[in-house]
Amino acid sequence: MEGFYEEIVSVLKKKKLSKKELNRLKTKLSKKYGLRKIPTDADIILNADPEYAEKLELITKPTRTLSGVAPIALMTRPHKCPHGTCIYCPGGPGSIFGDVPQSYTGREPSTMRSARNHYDPYLVVFNRLEQFFILNQNPEKTEIIIQGGTFPSLDDKYKEEFVMYVFKAMNDFSDKFYKNNKFDFVSFKKFFELPGDIKDAERTSRVQQKVLKLKKSSGLEKEKKRNESSRIRCVGLTIETKPDWGLLKQGNEMLEYGCTRVELGVQATDDRIQRFTNRGHGIKETVESTRILKDLGFKINYHMMPGLPLSSPEKDLEMLRETIENPDFKPDMFKIYPTMVLKGTALYRMWQKGKYLPMTRETAAEIISEFKRYIPRWVRIMRVQRDIPTYVTEAGVDRTNLRQYVEEKLRQKKIACRCIRCREAGLVSRKENISKIIPELFVEEYEASRGREFFISFESRDRKVLFGYCRLRFPSQFLRKEITE
Incomplete structure (x- = not known):
């Protein structure tokens, strides 16, 4: 060897x-x-x-950091949603999959990582940073994503400590492994006992004990301030919630945590579907939450679920189009999750009785590819599928590479997707040489949630390559006291 x-x-x-x-x-x-x-x-x-x-130019899984940031997803401890359970939602405490976060099965990579680290945010961040350096990727600009249910509904003390330890882990990792502004690879390998086997439970336990000795208590404001000058810095913090738990009180609270993006579980824009699936909110809350959170300065990501009961492929496309055409919605980005049937859910029992017909891979690819026909340039489609392995699903999309099927549909229809992800320079440069392109400035203005928004970007002249952008919003209302000092 x-x-x-x-x-x-x-x-x-x-x-x-x-x-x-x-x-x-x-x-x-x-x-x-x-x-x-x-x-x-x-x-x-x-x-x-x-x-x-450090000099070896070997980068595994380059797509992880292709957009310039290193994503770190963390799960909160398993807890029930306050309104009850949606009929399609797996997981949660005491579920058929065990005590796992709500809406997860415990088999997803981020869920397994969180469970392996006892849902301790400090351990999870250390573990994820370890993995980035092992893969020879630079995680100095991180994007934190807090998952696992309706985060704002949790106990205030738990939430504040959770976020504080996320920041503290980045700060302490930086202090521990950067010497004279340079990453100390020797110290890193020794601390994490590398090379090592992820399945070696004894090694995992030893490393976790070493990390926990660094943990110590602190305060959120102190760690946020430390992170401003830390080598590993949080450049974006995302919190997942439902529209009825994403109003002014929760929005102000999330700003205190340093949150920059909110992912809203909208799922559908039809109140009849929302009531039938026991979603716990309707269009009114979605519109209100979207407006408030935009006016507070958050980027908004909608989670949408084609294939729900009482819907149809035509209805699904209609609802997706409504979210980008109706000014009451118009989020900055999307995660599209075709409905899956999983054991332990009310939807699973409906399916067993023949009262629900799941969406197929072919139909899902058709709907999403058609939606991409209408996508404006200021929208990013982040995902088109849940990160749930198909071996734990009972029915629905039967492949984990749905995006490839969508891309094949786009080729067949000769549709060029204009979303941010499909046009960003990092992705395009893997297929063609873009070094000689001279970027030009573009500004798109549109009405959204009673305010005016501007998408300001540098792109190629034909707008097929996006080099960088920023968003500007003139809010519809003023919800925060003006900063005067």
């Missing part, structure tokens, strides 16, 4: 290999040294000389 690493690192020191060339070399050397398993790129980094490891 040592011979493999010595030889491959010696080659990488001399020249840069493409991903294809590297994979060929790994296969060849694995055969030469009789290895039963081909080492990963991360294994090569961890087994290289410390002084050279």
Whole structure:
């Protein structure tokens, strides 16, 4: 095994290999040294000389940080939603999947990471940062995403401590592993006992105990202030909630936490569907929450669920289009989650009795591809599918790569999606050379939630490549006292 690493690192020191060339070399050397398993790129980094490891141009899972930020998703402790349970919602305390966060199965990567770290935000952030450095990715600009149910409904003390320890973990990690403004790879490897096996429970326990010794108590304001000059810095904090728990009181509270984006579980824009699925809110709350949160300065992300009971493919597309055409809605971004049937839910029992017909992969791809036909340039479609493995679902979309099926539909229909994700330079540059493009300034103005919004961007002349943008809103109402000092 040592011979493999010595030889491959010696080659990488001399020249840069493409991903294809590297994979060929790994296969060849694995055969030469009789290895039963081909080492990963991360294994090569961890087994290289410390002084050279940082220079290796090996990046695994590059899409994770392609947009310029490193996402860190954390789950809160399992808790029930205050209104009850939606008929399609899995998970929660005492569910068929065990004590897991509401709307999750415990099999999703972020849920497993949180459970492995006892839902302790300090441990989770340390663990996620460890993974980024193992993958040779730079997490100095992080985007925190708090998931696991209706966060604003939780106990005030718990919420404040949760967010405080998120910030403190980034600050303490920076203090621990950056020396003279440089990442100390030797100290990092020693602390996390690397190379190591993620399935090694004893190693995991030892590392967690070392991390917990650093934890100590602190205050939210203190850690937010520390983070302003920390090497690993939070540049965006997202909180998930429902519209009825995303009004003025909750909005002001989320601002105190440092939240910059709110993900609203809208699901549908039809009150009949919302009542039938026991959603606990209707269009009125969605419109009100969207307006208040926009006027407080938050970016808004809608979660939408095509395929719900009482809907149809035509109705689903109509509701999706309404959210981008009706000024009462117009979020900045979307996560589209076709309805899945999971055990333990009321929807599962309906399906068993033949009272519900799930959406197929083909139908989901058709609806989403048609929606992309109408997407304005100021919208980002972040996801088109839940991160739930299909082996725990009973019916619905039967593949985890739905986006690829959507893209195939777009090619067949000759639709060029104009959303931010499909046009951003980092993604486009993987397919074509954009180095000679001279960016031009564009400004799009539109009405949203009784205010005026401006999407200010630098793009290629044909607007197929997006290099950077910012959003500006003239609010419809003033909900915060003016800052005068």
